[in-house]
Amino acid sequence: MLRHGLFSRLHRLQALCQLHQPQSSSLRLASAWINPLISHVDPGRAQEVNAEKLFTSPEVQELLTKLTGADLQNKIFRSRRISTPQNRSHYALMTDERWEKTMERMQEEAQHFLQFIPLKEPRVETTETLIVDKEIAGFDKSKFVFTDISFDATDQDRTVVVREVDGSLRTATPEEHDRMNRVYYEKSNRPVVEPAVFSDPYLQDALDRNEHEFLMDWACMYFEVDDPKFISLSKTVYDRIIATKNFDSLYSTRHFGTLVFYLAINNNLPPLLNFFANLGQLSECASLVRLQKSLYPDWRLAIGSYDSDFKILQDYVKQNTRFKQELGDVASTDQSDVYGILKGVISTKLPTLRFNVTMTLDDCFCFLCQAYLHASWALNVNDGHILDELRNFTLFRN
Amino acid sequence: MRQFIDPRLFGRPSIGLALFGCKNRPFYQICVFPDKALGRRYEGSIIEQVGSFDPLPNNHNEKLVALNIGRIKHWIGERKAHVSVPVLELLGLSGLLPIHPKTYIRARERTLESQTKEVQEQPKD
Amino acid sequence: MTTLRAFTQIRFNTVNFFQRRTQQELWKTIRSVSKSGEKKGRRSTRQPERPLHRFYRIGAGPLRVQFPGLNAPLEVKEEQPMKIIEQTPEEMKDGQLAIRKQLEERGKTKKRNKEKLHPLERGFSGNQVVGQKLGPPPNVEGANLENFQSYCLEIKRTSNMTGVFGRVHTMSALVITGNGQGLAGYAVGKAPLHRTSVAIIKAMGMASRRLFFVELLENRTIYQDFYAECRNTRVFAQRRPPGFGIVCHPRLIRICEVIGIKDIYVKVEGSTTNYLALTHAFITGLLNQETHQQLADRKGLHVVEMDPNRHFLPQKVASPMQSAVKAEDELTEMDRLNLDDFYGEGRYPLKKQKPPPFYANLPEHLEAEWRKHPFRNQKDVMVRLLADGMVPRWTRTARREVAEEKSRLMEQGVIPIPTGIGLSRIIPKKEGN
Numbered sequence: 001m002l003r004h005g006l007f008s009r010l011h012r013l014q015a016l017c018q019l020h021q022p023q024s025s026s027l028r029l030a031s032a033w034i035n036p037l038i039s040h041v042d043p044g045r046a047q048e049v050n051a052e053k054l055f056t057s058p059e060v061q062e063l064l065t066k067l068t069g070a071d072l073q074n075k076i077f078r079s080r081r082i083s084t085p086q087n088r089s090h091y092a093l094m095t096d097e098r099w100e101k102t103m104e105r106m107q108e109e110a111q112h113f114l115q116f117i118p119l120k121e122p123r124v125e126t127t128e129t130l131i132v133d134k135e136i137a138g139f140d141k142s143k144f145v146f147t148d149i150s151f152d153a154t155d156q157d158r159t160v161v162v163r164e165v166d167g168s169l170r171t172a173t174p175e176e177h178d179r180m181n182r183v184y185y186e187k188s189n190r191p192v193v194e195p196a197v198f199s200d201p202y203l204q205d206a207l208d209r210n211e212h213e214f215l216m217d218w219a220c221m222y223f224e225v226d227d228p229k230f231i232s233l234s235k236t237v238y239d240r241i242i243a244t245k246n247f248d249s250l251y252s253t254r255h256f257g258t259l260v261f262y263l264a265i266n267n268n269l270p271p272l273l274n275f276f277a278n279l280g281q282l283s284e285c286a287s288l289v290r291l292q293k294s295l296y297p298d299w300r301l302a303i304g305s306y307d308s309d310f311k312i313l314q315d316y317v318k319q320n321t322r323f324k325q326e327l328g329d330v331a332s333t334d335q336s337d338v339y340g341i342l343k344g345v346i347s348t349k350l351p352t353l354r355f356n357v358t359m360t361l362d363d364c365f366c367f368l369c370q371a372y373l374h375a376s377w378a379l380n381v382n383d384g385h386i387l388d389e390l391r392n393f394t395l396f397r398n
Numbered sequence: 399m400r401q402f403i404d405p406r407l408f409g410r411p412s413i414g415l416a417l418f419g420c421k422n423r424p425f426y427q428i429c430v431f432p433d434k435a436l437g438r439r440y441e442g443s444i445i446e447q448v449g450s451f452d453p454l455p456n457n458h459n460e461k462l463v464a465l466n467i468g469r470i471k472h473w474i475g476e477r478k479a480h481v482s483v484p485v486l487e488l489l490g491l492s493g494l495l496p497i498h499p500k501t502y503i504r505a506r507e508r509t510l511e512s513q514t515k516e517v518q519e520q521p522k523d
Numbered sequence: 524m525t526t527l528r529a530f531t532q533i534r535f536n537t538v539n540f541f542q543r544r545t546q547q548e549l550w551k552t553i554r555s556v557s558k559s560g561e562k563k564g565r566r567s568t569r570q571p572e573r574p575l576h577r578f579y580r581i582g583a584g585p586l587r588v589q590f591p592g593l594n595a596p597l598e599v600k601e602e603q604p605m606k607i608i609e610q611t612p613e614e615m616k617d618g619q620l621a622i623r624k625q626l627e628e629r630g631k632t633k634k635r636n637k638e639k640l641h642p643l644e645r646g647f648s649g650n651q652v653v654g655q656k657l658g659p660p661p662n663v664e665g666a667n668l669e670n671f672q673s674y675c676l677e678i679k680r681t682s683n684m685t686g687v688f689g690r691v692h693t694m695s696a697l698v699i700t701g702n703g704q705g706l707a708g709y710a711v712g713k714a715p716l717h718r719t720s721v722a723i724i725k726a727m728g729m730a731s732r733r734l735f736f737v738e739l740l741e742n743r744t745i746y747q748d749f750y751a752e753c754r755n756t757r758v759f760a761q762r763r764p765p766g767f768g769i770v771c772h773p774r775l776i777r778i779c780e781v782i783g784i785k786d787i788y789v790k791v792e793g794s795t796t797n798y799l800a801l802t803h804a805f806i807t808g809l810l811n812q813e814t815h816q817q818l819a820d821r822k823g824l825h826v827v828e829m830d831p832n833r834h835f836l837p838q839k840v841a842s843p844m845q846s847a848v849k850a851e852d853e854l855t856e857m858d859r860l861n862l863d864d865f866y867g868e869g870r871y872p873l874k875k876q877k878p879p880p881f882y883a884n885l886p887e888h889l890e891a892e893w894r895k896h897p898f899r900n901q902k903d904v905m906v907r908l909l910a911d912g913m914v915p916r917w918t919r920t921a922r923r924e925v926a927e928e929k930s931r932l933m934e935q936g937v938i939p940i941p942t943g944i945g946l947s948r949i950i951p952k953k954e955g956n
Contacts (some may be wrong), residue, residue, distance in 0.1 A: 026788070039475075072836060078833065088763055089764070089828050092827050093819075095851050095854065096825070107837055138509050140461060141943075142455035143460050144492075145463065146465060151468065163491045183462065184464055191910070196910075317480075326532050346457070453943065453945035454946075
């Protein structure tokens with residue numbers, strides 16, 4: 001009778017294993033997402049961080065979606081090669097209303113491409129020994145791996161057990177489990193053997209060719225989300241992006257949120273701040289600071305709910321004067337500098353326009369006038385001082 | 399001429415290993431066949447494929463077995479299928495059924511072999 | 524007349540039909556044709572004059588003699604008297620066959636020794652001028668026609684019944700010419716019989732004086748699918764994505780090349796051999812096209828492109844400049860038509876499914892397909908093994924080396940030979956074999 005309900009017991013055990021309670025209450029290990037090489041968090045503080053919980057909190061999610069941006073023209077819906085190249089473009093006659101509706105629908109579709117990959121701690125490679133049968137030790141020179149291919153099981157739910165050479169029956173390691181899934185349930189671009197591109201030197205080649213997005217997309221399709229290999233691969237890719245300051249490769253993709261979170265949880269914001277400052281997006285810089293605050297609430301900086309973006313940034317720069325050299329680009333945005341203001345205003349109000357640093361002041365002004373003339377341009381209260389500055393500027397010009 | 403009918407197998411389907419693959423590369427599908435009285439077994443008479451078994455170990459020294467537990471339980475429990483010895487061994491090793499006596503015999507033979515090999519090698523040393 | 528044959532009869536009135544007339548008169552009977560004879564088709568039975576005097580060998584005869592000054596050097600050594608040798612029968616036969624041999628060496632063919640053309644230089648068939656590149660048309664004053672390429676699409680021998688001469692035949696050539704940037708022209712030139720080149724040149728000149736301009740989308744294809752017809756030739760043209768190529772009737776391929784269209788699909792229905800009607804229909808359809816800007820201005824709506832490569836993200840290609848954009852409630856039924864059907868006049872080409880080939884159901888073919896069945900997975904397996912690095916190269920030697928390496932390791936005992944469920948026992952080889 002012991003054997004009778006064995007497989008149902010196996011199912012329950014498997015379910016338990018998949019629940020992932022990696023940190024027992026007695027010994028808390030630091031999150032796998034904190035990298036001491038780039039981190040500025042003190043180790044004591046790092047012990048208490050629960051990356052998964054923080055990532056799934058609504059404020060953090062909101063901030064990350066905002067920071068990811070949605071560049072339809074040049075990134076998400078850029079011209080790509082597709083599998084059926086013989087299809088021609090479709091032309092249509094549209095009214096303004098129709099156009100607006102279609103663009104809204106495209107925005108919604110773009111959100112589908114920007115859905116975050118769940119951030120998880122790497123799973124623990126534990127196996128549970130189910131039966132020990134010493135009498136059959138040595139019955140064969142190789143192990144037997146049994147996979148249950150019942151119709152109503154999902155990839156995570158499947159039962160995989162291994163009968164060792166010494167006669168013991170154990171549940172499979174997560175690595176074996178994933179491999180069996182790949183063997184028996186083939187999907188395109190999910191071969192049994194790990195592709196060579198996920199390890200050096202081919203990884204470095206791919207990154208040199210600026211194929212970060214392709215790499216990360218394939219990795220998240222190939223690996224399970226809590227696979228230690230996937231997490232280490234993501235960290236490698238992110239580290240190299242930070243080293244080469246190549247945030248553009250993942251900006252406005254589904255992986256940017258995780259990258260930002262990675263930097264924020266390691267308390268290493270300056271590279272990102274520089275990136276956003278170069279784009280002229282002050283509000284994004286401020287959102288970054290707000291994100292940092294929500295992850296580490298007991299931080300020195302206090303943020304009031306009605307503080308303007310610029311004030312937040314100024315406080316941050318003052319607080320972290322030790323990074324003054326790294327924050328060079330950020331610090332150069334001065335309130336009295338109309339150029340900087342215009343840059344900021346344009347990038348917030350016309351996000352589809354990628355600001356070109358070589359634009360002159362006159363071009364900025366022309367752009368603003370056009371924007372004013374065209375569609376609805378809702379200004380909120382905080383930008384009142386910007387409006388004043390603009391008025392002064394126009395009076396001066398005229 | 400009257401054919402001999404095995405009373406154990408009369409009217410029952412049987413689950414067994416069906417050999418596929420090619421020369422020097424066997425591969426077994428675990429299939430359900432109708433009883434032999436209705437004809438010899440061949441690929442076209444398979445009722446249902448219920449799993450597979452690769453007798454040659456792979457690069458990780460594993461022999462892969464796939465079992466559709468739900469369907470096997472149905473055939474054995476409800477349809478009173480007769481199960482062949484190799485399939486019984488596999489099910490025993492997987493933990494669904496008790497271990498088959500043949501596996502114990504295999505283990506014993508193996509240990510005897512390795513003991514005789516050691517004995518042979520010792521005088522040479 | 525003195526002959527060597529001293530004792531034969533000497534006859535002075537031996538004259539036959541052929542000796543009573545001169546060479547010219549005799550040849551005239553075979554060579555020339557009267558006017559009425561021409562009408563009755565006797566031209567084809569005429570033969571040219573053969574230069575028989577060339578085959579006359581001086582000094583040939585039944586007796587081989589060396590006449591000094593004729594077929595031997597003039598100065599004769601007095602020691603050697605003149606030899607008279609009779610010809611053997613074989614030599615006499617050779618003499619008769621000599622004429623034939625000479626003729627065969629020359630070749631019986633008429634003077635039509637054209638050099639073989641490179642396959643890319645060939646026209647529609649054979650060595651014919653139809654379909655070959657003809658270069659720029661003859662110069663027109665005040666115009667630079669260097670970039671123009673011409674093709675002859677058709678050469679016909681047309682006839683007209685006149686009162687004076689009866690049936691009069693003329694050569695007619697349909698030629699198009701174009702510079703590949705949208706400028707093109709076509710014309711029919713006529714010239715008297717067998718003056719094909721004259722007709723073509725005339726046509727080229729006329730065509731270069733009747734040019735039209737066609738706007739092309741991105742300089743490679745038409746703006747919208749259209750339908751056009753002329754007489755019994757119906758033309759359905761569809762635009763295609765870049766890199767597709769010109770897929771249509773061979774004459775239309777040449778036309779598209781000279782205009783500058785690079786990607787198009789055209790289906791011709793009805794009479795496909797009336798090439799004049801074909802060009803007429805196609806060009807009429809092209810000229811009736813509208814650019815996106817014109818369409819936007821006419822309709823008062825934005826023209827939007829949705830590219831599958833861009834996940835159908837709408838891009839505004841043209842907006843109405845003169846008038847304002849129409850609102851949703853101002854639209855009529857006509858405006859809601861699919862833009863692809865706009866210029867199609869409600870017609871679609873007939874799409875016939877290709878019938879299976881004649882051998883599809885024959886038992887031999889089915890057996891051949893069944894024999895290929897075990898190898899259906901080989902390509903995928905090859906790709907997988909190469910990608911995983913199991914085999915360095917996909918050659919028989921490389922694969923064999925991998926297998927031999929594995930078997931060597933098994934023999935040495937490094938890798939255990941597999942045994943167990945489903946495998947047979949290992950029986951050691953008997954020594955001495």
